[in-house]
Amino acid sequence: MNAEQKLKGQSALVTGANSGIGEAVAIAMGNAGANVVVNYVTHPEDADAVVKKIQDSGAKAIAIKADVSKEDEIQSMFQQMYAEFGTIDILVNNAGIQKDSPLESMSLEFWNWVINVNLTGQFLCSREAVKEFLKRGIIPERSCAAGKIICMSSVHQVIPWAGHVNYAASKGGIEMLMKSMAQELAPKKIRVNAIGPGAIKTPINRAAWETPEAAQKLLTLIPYQRIGDPEDIGKVAVWLASDDSDYLVGTTIFADGGMLLYPGFSTNG
Ligand code: BGC
16 A cells, blocks of 8 residues: 555545546555545446455445446436445546547537537536535545546647547537636635646557557657556546645646647757
């Protein structure tokens, strides 16, 4: 178990936590002493494996199935969480998907699917968490905030992305959802922030790093010359959830190896 235990006694819900960035965030939160809900929608066996890893580190964890785009499933997930852990201190809106297509052939189904999961899902989960934060208020022994929300965004809240208009629009939407929630909730001592990962090695972008050729091409977009690991994001999430970042409100932390630095200009444009 991590000696620091920055999140000791707190309960965290991480959506889409059975793989990729969500998995690493859930494990990092467990290592920091939090009780963790590992939300998933498919592949329960993967969620169970994440739960096991967290339990092995000495923290409590449960897996709960819920589709973040479905209001009733989200409400019932929060009730299950309260039955198990009593409350919620940290929400990580992580669940996200890509359904890529050129614009002219993008189906309405692909558009709605991505917006519903990536953006509406963050709204629905945040609303449930905020109800509980407001009802419960601050518990000083646990945290100086009444609750923390971390929205998983992307460098694509800034960088336009041809062939991915649904995804980029969802991430641009997350930025304003996050900032508007942060502005509305800060006086109630609820902190809302976001993380904007760059290219992180996960199943969502496997094609972009799986072969040496693809990885080489991807590295031309990353000044730091390393494709990110999910653990890079787990560490940022723990910090953003802890009181060490208490004065951060409405900010996106980009963890992207410099992807946002216009690498195309590094050779004089
Ligand atoms: C996307 C990945 C992509 C990365 C950088 C992420 O938000 O999900 O597929 O590799 O942005 O472009």
